[in-house]
Amino acid sequence: MFKQLNLDKESSQPLYMQLVDQIIRLIEESKIQKGFKLPPVRKLAEFLDVNTATVASAYRFLESNGYVYTRVGSGTYVADQSKKSREIIDKLKLLDQGQLVVTPGMINFASATPAPDLFPVEDFKNIINEVLDRDGGLAFSYQESKGFRPLRESISDFLKLYGIKTSPDDIQVISGGQQGIDILSKAMLRYGDCVFVESPTYNGAIAAFKSRGANIIGIPLRRDGIDLDVLQDRLRSKRPAFIYVMPGFQNPTGYCYSEENKIKLLELAKKYDTYILEDDYLNDLDYSDQGIRPIKSYDDGGYVIYLKSFSKIFMPGLRLAFLSLPQKLSGEVIAAKHITDISTAGLTQRAFDLFLRKGLWKKNLEYIKKIYRSQMMYVCEKLKLIKEIQFEKPRGGLYLWLQLPEGYSSVVFYSICLRNNLLIAPGSLFYPDYNDDTHFRLSFASLSREEINRGIDMLGESIKELTGESENKIMPLI
Ligand SMILES: Cc1ncc(COP(=O)(O)O)c(C=O)c1O
Known part of the structure; x- marks a missing residue:
């Protein structure tokens, strides 16, 4: 083993880390295997002509990351790597x-x-009381699976602020953004179907797609949006059920798509006849106040499924979000929603409807921003x-x-x-x-x-x- 170790004292990488890297490489290439005894610290330090602390630190680092283990009085051994x-x-x-x-x-x-x-508890308390005085027990009955009609109307009005024209009939109320991704997966994915995602992407979406047995293909993400050349290349050979993207403050990178990238992405979806699943979980938190225009606002051909969650900008425990759907997906999505939880809680929907209608939404957003x-x-x-x-x-x-x-x-x-x-x-x-x-x-x-x-x-x-x-x-x- 000694012969395969060689530390560069001129390098800017710390000596102990160089040793760590080299031992890991030996383990990964199976040159030393489970149970192999590493040389005693002093002996290896003498051989490498370094301080014993350097070797000891490397062994300690390897141990804390599970590559080796120490037996008191006996020595340091290579651990079971699968474990x-x-x-x-x-x-x-x-x-x-x-x-x-x-x-x-x-x-x-x-x-x-x-x-x-940061939650608007006082305002919400007043709103809940108003709903209960107005609707009584009705607030606690089952709602339409698609969502409480007046809320779908106020959402459709609210979307005009983002340049999105949509009818209340194309809105699906859901219990949080994660449920939206999950019911779309239920409605649209069959085992082995392919989904394109940005790479890296939101882990909750990966989990939902995996749970349907989908084949997930990552497309590199650039600072100004998805890599359109790679995307086009992949689209030539595979047609995904949809392309999942977060054009505003992408999770995890925080990147925002340029307008040009959004428009070209939509053109590619049209050309290769696939959907874009646009996850707007955070567009409103724009501190520059330039505003983020959703891809959905450019869509006149029914290629964009727009998902908006209120968790990060309002109250996550409300479990409230909605989808604005291309018409032809509406039936399948209602069926998947019904199987999942029949409907989103009526009291929450009614309260949020009033919250939007009274303009309290904007006041709260300005405050948290x-x-x-x-x-x-x-x-x-x-x-x-x-x-x-x-x-x-x-x-x-x-x-x-x-x-x-x-x-x-x-x-x-x-x-x-x-x-x-x-x-x-x-x-x-x-x-x-x-x-x-x-x-x-x-x-x-x-x-x-x-x-x-x-x-x-x-x-x-x-x-x-x-x-x-x-x-x-x-x-x-x-
Ligand atoms: C990108 C993205 N989409 C969806 C969700 C799910 O949000 P919700 O709490 O509304 O289910 C999250 C939560 O972190 C998220 O980061």
């Missing part, structure tokens, strides 16, 4: 499926759930102090897409952060097969200034651990 990758994937899946327990004191940079003190805008500025200023991280400030939204120094893995960084009581969303989460990535997503939606300060300090420390510059962590094992 190791399973452990990391299992940890990621817990995060992915919302099951990762956020322990007290943990700083949660992964969640984009708005802070509860002001708060989030200053929160975004604050986080970006603090992050600039961590020189190892690269990012661009988006013009809106709740996410920052941060890049680690080249060659470092977001999954390894995720496990270091987790140990330090910090939750981030590693880039791997946003690819169908958890491909590794050097990016991670950070959200500031639910954190106080004090938590942001503490969290960013911890983030800086975790980066130092990752890149081997931390003074605390370098402790010889022997």
Whole structure:
């Protein structure tokens, strides 16, 4: 094994990380296998002509990431790799499926759930009372599966603000954006069908498409939208059931499509006769006030399924969203909605209808935009102090897409952060097969200034651990 190790003292990569990389390569290429005993720290340090702390740090890093394990008094051994990758994937899946327990004191940079003190509780209380006085028990009966008719009318009016012309008959009320993706998958996908997605993309959508046995094909995402050349190339050989995109403050990158990209994407959908599923989960949070024009507003041929959720900009617990559908999909979608939960809660629909009609929607949006805008500025200023991280400030939204120094893995960084009581969303989460990535997503939606300060300090420390510059962590094992 010694002969295959060679450290470059002139390199800018820390020596211990070079050793980590080389040992991982030996493990991955099966040159050393499960149960293989690594050389004692002192012996390897002598051979490599480095400090024992360098080798000890490398072994410690490999151990904390599951590549090796230590037997006290005996030595360090290569671990069972299938178990190791399973452990990391299992940890990621817990995060992915919302099951990762956020322990007290943990700083949660992964969640984009708005802070509860931003919810318009007083206004909503008055509205609920008004609905109950007006409708009595009717507010608690089953609703039409398509949605409460007056709400569909007010949504159709509200959509005019976004340049979308749609009839109340083409609106489908749903219990949250995730349900929209799920019922569309039920209505439109058969086992083995193909769906095109941006790469990276929203993990909840990946899960819904996978649950229908769909074949998910990632199309690279550029700063100004989906890569149209690659898309066209793929469309020539495969016709997807739909192309799933988020043109405004894309999750996870925060990128926005240019108008040109949106128009060309729509032209391609027409040319290859497929649908675009446009997920507007955040368009309204535009701090530049330029506004995001939905692709749906350009669509005069029924190629765009428009999905709008109110979770991130209103109250996620209401579970309220809607679809504006091309007419010919309406029947299949109602059937899928009926199978799923018959109808969205009537009280919620009636209350939201009044909320829109009274214009309280706009007042609330202006309020949260002001708060989030200053929160975004604050986080970006603090992050600039961590020189190892690269990012661009988006013009809106709740996410920052941060890049680690080249060659470092977001999954390894995720496990270091987790140990330090910090939750981030590693880039791997946003690819169908958890491909590794050097990016991670950070959200500031639910954190106080004090938590942001503490969290960013911890983030800086975790980066130092990752890149081997931390003074605390370098402790010889022997
Ligand atoms: C892009 C995207 N679409 C849909 C959803 C689901 O939202 P909802 O809470 O309305 O189900 C989310 C939630 O994070 C999201 O990020």
